[in-house]
Amino acid sequence: MSFIRKYITFVPKSKIMFSKACEYAIKATIYIADQSNRGRRVGLKDISKQIASPEAFTAKILQQLARNQIVDSIKGPNGGFAIDSGKMSKIKLSQVVLAIDGDSVYKGCGLGLKECSAKQPCPVHEKFKVVRDELRKMLESTTIWELSLGLKTGLTFLHR
Helix, strand or coil: CCHHHHHHHHHHHHHHHHCHHHHHHHHHHHHHHHHHHHHCCCCHHHHHHHHHHCCCHHHHHHHHHHHHCCCCCEEEEEEEEEECCCHCCCCCCHHHHHHHCCCHCCCCCCCCCCCCCCCCCCCCCHHHHHHHHHHHHHHHCEEEHHHHHHHHHHHCCCCC
């Protein structure tokens, strides 16, 4: 992670950061995983409160996550959102990002140019490629289960 921070000064904030929706989706998924590990289903209001996100916005995000089979949406009086414990260790952080933001985090120019490639690189092309590759590696190797364990141990926070 420190490797990525080293090059952040070269990269516009919008190129390295996730959308607000994606940030909320990641937090919601981690919270739902944590609660599922405790045998609980959680409702929209609770999720919204725990991740400090507007309820209507959270509802749309949860719909996307359910459509992409990242979370399970259970209807009825005992319903709510959950993640099957067997599935939790297989869901990668990259799947959440892809469901909400698509693959744009892996593409694009570090300086925001419309066209940038190995054949016609911008001044930071090679350095930014390294950052993107490291980010991809981290997203594709981090599971929701790992992140939910961090909540339990106090290493992970959803808001401060």
